[in-house]
Amino acid sequence: MSVETKISDREIIAALQGGLPIVAAPYAEVAGKLGMSEADLVARIAAMKDSGAIRRIAAAPNHYKLGMVANGMTVWDVEDAQVAELGAQIGALPFVTHCYERPRARDQGWPYNLFAMVHGDTPDEVEAKRAEIAAILGDACHGHDILYSKRILKKTGLRLRKRG
Incomplete structure (x- = not known):
């Protein structure tokens, strides 16, 4: 061996x-x-x-240090039957760093099922990018919002604990 x-x-x-x-x-x-x-x-x-033991190995850049200081997680209420197809289109946009589907929490006032992170130099730039996403989603979208980040909360992946 x-x-x-x-x-x-x-x-x-x-x-x-x-x-x-x-x-x-x-x-x-x-x-x-x-x-x-x-x-x-x-x-x-x-x-x-x-x-499936690991999903990816990826860089985790600090977008603030790269000059992208306006950062918003756009959230979308998209028709369930279209969320996978539309999510793939949104995720392929050059200004979206990550895009994923999440379960809704309607009972908690959260109707959104599609999330897309958008970075920009200014809030106006991020808003313009959000408008571009809205145009792609069209009538399949029933609502949206944007959550602007104030600081980086996590920039690490998996961390294994030492065994016993």
Whole structure:
């Protein structure tokens, strides 16, 4: 049995959870620290993604430091039969950083089921982008709002706790 087969998925996730190193070959560096080849590390990450054990590896930029200081989570009350199709269109817009469907909470006064994060340099820019989304949603949208962020609340992904 090779050393590489002894590395668990949990160990790989733990090695990646703090972020990739800012070097020319980040996966090679992580693989070296784990005692495996870069190709095997990349294959194991792909297998975990394919199995659903992990969803993605992504950059988490600080949009405030990038100059995007007007940031709004747009929320939409979209026809359930059309939310998946329309959500895919909204998520593909170049100014939407993430877009997802969530269950409504009508009993709590929350009718929205589609969320799309929009960033801009000014509130007017964000409002113009929101209007563009509204035009795409058209008659399938029955209401919307925008929640402007004041600060970054979370910029981390999965964090594993050490076992016992």
